[in-house]
Amino acid sequence: MEDEICTLTLKTLRTELASEIANFKAYDVPAICVRIGLSEGSEEEAFQSKHKYAQKRIAAQSADELLKSARLLHAEQGGYALGEVLAKLDDLKGRPITKLTRRRLIKLFDGQPLATEVEQMDFIRSVWPIEDMPVGNGIQYDNLESFLVQHTLRNDDLTQQELMEYLGLLECSTSRLFRFLEAVTSAEYQAVKRQSELAKAIDQLLRHDGYALVKSGTISGSPLFKVRHIPDGSPSDNEISIAIKNFETSQVSPRWQAALESRSSNPERSITLARTLLEDVCKWILHEAGDGWDEADDLPALYKKTAKVLNLAPDDHTEQIFKQILGSCQSVVSALGALRNKLGDAHSIGPKRVRPAARHAELAVNLAGTMSTFLIATWANKNDNT
Structure with missing residues (x-):
């Protein structure tokens, strides 16, 4: 199926490249073709038909040669249609945003303008080159801009869903969609409350397709957002998830899932959840074992009591290698507590406090998950042998 899609897209690319070349003056076409790697020809041939001149030379190219020529021309001249075909070919390398997700994104704007801080058409022009875009569906207008002016400013007879479909939200490249989502959640275009609501709703929808809308910086005190790919869960993520879910599903398992999901979008929160x-x-293990704990016990204290119940304290073993490993486990637990105090969201970050990155959250969550699985497995083994 992917090969079929790629073949269709390459066919479209040949068509769009020929059309872009045909937009030039006939006497310029031979030189342009040579410049982007197509074979040489005469001006006379180009004057007979610019489009056929380009098509003939494009047809002789391999897929790699075609891509190179198209990228060269697009880098030099731009062009919406050619750029979109190239972007869609690039999309084949990543995860798609499904049409269902796109429809749900569109529904976020039912009865709502695309921007609250500027005129809607000004926002649209900032994201889409509507003066270079066709209307489609056989509708006869010079370009999409003239159509939208007629039907949103003069007549106002398009719904927001229809407007966004004409803009191509259902079919456009992933990069074009992401550009829209990043712009529509910008403080430049949205009031504070609307920005916050949109960013949260868009992030939730994108996560179903393996992406997240995360804070990437600030402008004049307001957040900026970027769409990021969520790294695939490692095999250990899945194994830990199963172990924790089998151990306890109502509180501990949701905590683990929340820690996993917030690694990229909210590292501070993820680190706190890990601890x-x-x-x-x-x-839970202390409770099941009939042992208690004090409310004031911190993580190292809780672990020390649990290790005693599970015979995991270094002093309980004589083999040096086991003493060393179990001592390292204690160090990991203490470090997790310290990491949360330094980088988590349990305390005020202060003006000079280091902000954690996603990799710090990844480390904390992986350590906490691995240690939790080890404790759960040890507790299960202890019960099996009693």
Whole structure:
């Protein structure tokens, strides 16, 4: 199926490249073709038909040669249609945004303008080159801009869904869609409340397709957002998820899932959840074992009590290698507590405090998940042998 899609897209690319070349003056066409890697020809041939001149030379190119020529021309001249075909070919390398998600994104604007801080048409012009875009559906207008002016400013007879479909939200390249989503959540175009609501709703929808809308910076005190790919969960993520879900589903498992999901979008929160996850596991094991804990116990104290119940304290073993490994486990737990205090969201970050990156959250969550799984497995083994 992917090969069929690629073949169709390459066919479209040949058509669009020929059309772009045909937009030039006939006497310029031979030189342009040579410049982008097509074979040489005469001006006389180009004067007979610019389009056929280009088509003949494009047809002789391999897929790689075609892509190179198209990218060269697009870099030099731009052009919406050619750029979109190239972008859609690039999309084949990544995860798609499904049409269902696109429809749900469009529904976020039912009865709502695309921007609250500027005129809607000004916002549209900032994202789409509507003066270079056709209307489609056989509608006879010079370009999409003249159509939208007629039907949104003069007549106002398009619904927001129809407007966004004419803009191509259902079919456009992923990069074009992401550009729209990043712009529509910008403080330049949205009031504070609307920006916050949109960013949250868009992020939730994108996550179903493996992307997230995350804060990437600020402008004049307001957040900026970028769409980021969510890294695929590692095999260990899945194994830990199964172990924790089998252990306890109502509180501990949701905590683990929340920690996983917030690694990229909210590292501070993810780090705090990682520590809380390990605290939960320790408390559950102590409860099941009939042992208690004090409300004031921090993570190292809880782990120490749990390790005693599970015979995991270094002093409980004589083999040096086991003492060393179990001592390292204690160090990991203490480090998790310290990491949460330094980088988590449990305390005010202060003006000079280091902000954690996604990689810090990844480390904290992986450590907490691995330690939790080890404790759960040890507790299960202890029960099986009693």
